Amino acid sequence: MRLSEAGELGLLAELERRGLARRIEDDAAQLGGGLVVTQDALIEDVHFRLAWTSYRELGFRAAAVNLSDLAASGAEPEALLVTLGAPAETELDDVLELYEGLNEPGVPVVGGDTTGAQLLTLSVTALGRSERVPGRSGARPGDALVVTGPLGAAGAAFRQERHARPPVRLEEGRRLAAVAHAMLDISDGLAVDAGHLAARSGCKVEIELERVLLAEGATVEDLGFGEDYELLAATPDALGFAEIGRCAEGSGVEIRLRGEPVALTGWEHFGGGRGAGDLR
């Protein structure tokens, strides 16, 4: 069986079953002393196109998508490690711009590695501390489902052949982490990520699509793109964040638009869910 057939979740389930990896589908790993660690990679022509972004924006993005995982863990970030793989003909000034962007969120780059590579490859580890990590498995029937901002910007930008600038919801993440029963960031698409939450928590997630604030230029179809990096939380107290639905007894995700059931697509990392020409 190939990865495209097994899918990312199939691979992760098999690794877990064999004891070869623990909870790598989580946003971040928890170690002793409140330490929270996460790692994400951006690969040229898989996660980004250089024609669609500046090096500075790319650096910011690499930091932001990792900090988003810390935000979903309610963590205060401490440090980034950055491994840069770059072709030898890359301009030094471009690489310096890239590191400017990596430093933009204000979390110091304290380590990493540099190496030659055929395509630009960025792997970032973000470390932080959290007093309470909500995780994905604690959502309960009756919880409000909230998001920290408008969705669909990444999908809309993709249609215009550019990359959206991801938000960094660290402060929102810390506020929600104090009370939320479950939280994650929306990277694979609203329906897919809500599905992760429902499956891990053993409940049903009901979403009222008319309550989801769309980003400028975005349509409902853009919600399936993912990469919005807003936080999605199941919480007994909405804390003033936008409520887009609730948790109920049952399983799976039920999405309705003005009462009518709607199907949203989502992202599959090994190409099972979309055409092979798509980015990511």
Next chain:
Amino acid sequence: MRLSEAGELGLLAELERRGLARRIEDDAAQLGGGLVVTQDALIEDVHFRLAWTSYRELGFRAAAVNLSDLAASGAEPEALLVTLGAPAETELDDVLELYEGLNEPGVPVVGGDTTGAQLLTLSVTALGRSERVPGRSGARPGDALVVTGPLGAAGAAFRQERHARPPVRLEEGRRLAAVAHAMLDISDGLAVDAGHLAARSGCKVEIELERVLLAEGATVEDLGFGEDYELLAATPDALGFAEIGRCAEGSGVEIRLRGEPVALTGWEHFGGGRGAGDLR
């Protein structure tokens, strides 16, 4: 200026000067509470060829080269995070073999990410705790220069179109870290890595090549290849490890074979030091 002209050290110096990265040439970053973190990437056809290795050996290698950085920091490893980028047509069984290898050193994989990629790409973060990190800057005139094992195996294997299995010197690293003034692992070649130690410590490193134990099948030329992952330490007490030279007043590296000066090459990450057809 291109990366191939600036070189890895030129890039790192410029990043440091602009405050965009701190000490990313070190083996590992030190955070609070004795936490030591390191990150390294292995990219297909840059760091390895699939024709020269099994997936299991590749996984072991990815873990081992990161654990080597923890060993050079005198750390007890706690966890690995692994980001795997793989083509969609990769066989699931091969990926499972890869994770078997990653788990072989006995340090749990607690997080990471999986993604599609054009070429197999492995980025590993290793976390551990150390009571005392010798670093690279404390070597003093009079220190003995010791290595933890024979050198040249990686270069000899490369000539035979295969990859050598790296050693994991965690126990040796912890013993040396208690007393050594400076320590690193030999990844860029004996001369280059000794040069790092000399430059950072502000001393001269003198090596007597006839004291360097060569791995089976290795020649003196193979010492320039690097990737041996033995530890090199400047220490007031050799603790029974092989003494290959000493630190003295001055600067630079002086290598002699039976009293005669010898020049050894070393590795440059952006292709400045070797032919473009070379691996890594």
